[in-house]
Amino acid sequence: DAGVTQSPTHLIKTRGQQVTLRCSPKSGHDTVSWYQQALGQGPQFIFQYYEEEERQRGNFPDRFSGHQFPNYSSELNVNALLLGDSALYLCASSWTSGGASYNEQFFGPGTRLTVL
Amino acid sequence: GESVGLHLPTLSVQEGDNSIINCAYSNSASDYFIWYKQESGKGPQFIIDIRSNMDKRQGQRVTVLLNKTVKHLSLQIAATQPGDSAVYFCAENGGPNFGNEKLTFGTGTRLTIIP
Numbered sequence: 001d002a003g004v005t006q007s008p009t010h011l012i013k014t015r016g017q018q019v020t021l022r023c024s025p026k027s028g029h030d031t032v033s034w035y036q037q038a039l040g041q042g043p044q045f046i047f048q049y050y051e052e053e054e055r056q057r058g059n060f061p062d063r064f065s066g067h068q069f070p071n072y073s074s075e076l077n078v079n080a081l082l083l084g085d086s087a088l089y090l091c092a093s094s095w096t097s098g099g100a101s102y103n104e105q106f107f108g109p110g111t112r113l114t115v116l
Numbered sequence: 117g118e119s120v121g122l123h124l125p126t127l128s129v130q131e132g133d134n135s136i137i138n139c140a141y142s143n144s145a146s147d148y149f150i151w152y153k154q155e156s157g158k159g160p161q162f163i164i165d166i167r168s169n170m171d172k173r174q175g176q177r178v179t180v181l182l183n184k185t186v187k188h189l190s191l192q193i194a195a196t197q198p199g200d201s202a203v204y205f206c207a208e209n210g211g212p213n214f215g216n217e218k219l220t221f222g223t224g225t226r227l228t229i230i231p
Contacts, residue, residue: 110159
């Protein structure tokens with residue numbers, strides 16, 4: 001059983017460009033969360049998707065957007081890249097058993113984004 | 117605002133000894149707390165969690181203690197092994213009934229096990 005997978009592994013972009021990161025959740029999971037982890041810091045919550053809708057959002061600008069597909073996979077899009085967007089982007093999946101989910105989140109290995 | 121902080125950024129422990137990693141949280145409304153372990157080049161790995169209606173929870177070689185009075189969380193690792201070397205994060209959910217929907221992570225503590 002594959003865990004959470006993310007693609008690509010590494011990515012280099014220049015300022016002003018746009019990027020799309022992809023995540024496939026663990027089998028049986030229906031909820032996907034995205035986090036940004038700067039070097040030497042803890043992950044920062046970006047947003048969570050459930051039933052193809054954004055359920056919660058952290059303190060990130062509208063340049064950060066996402067999508068969840070019917071197969072529960074998800075994309076994170078970042079527009080107008082800034083140098084400060086350089087970070088490890090983590091995807092985590094879990095399953096929601098009605099209402100709020102207190103189930104374990106499984107993290108993928110992340111996508112390392114470098115903005116030059 | 118919401119913030120989760122750690123008392124010590126680094127901790128070195130002799131192999132076989134017990135280790136304690138501490139975490140202070142500021143949002144008294146949080147009702148769910150989790151400890152994660154992150155090894156170099158990998159995503160965080162769930163260790164143990166605890167709900168606010170509990171003070172203590174035990175797993176295999178790990179124990180989490182929650183003191184809601186002083187808003188303090190700790191992770192105890194018994195009989196540490198070289199494989200325990202990693203960065204440890206605590207996380208809180210920021211409010212009742214939020215579940216895991218919007219976790220706030222601390223900055224982490226690097227645990228080094230000395231052989």
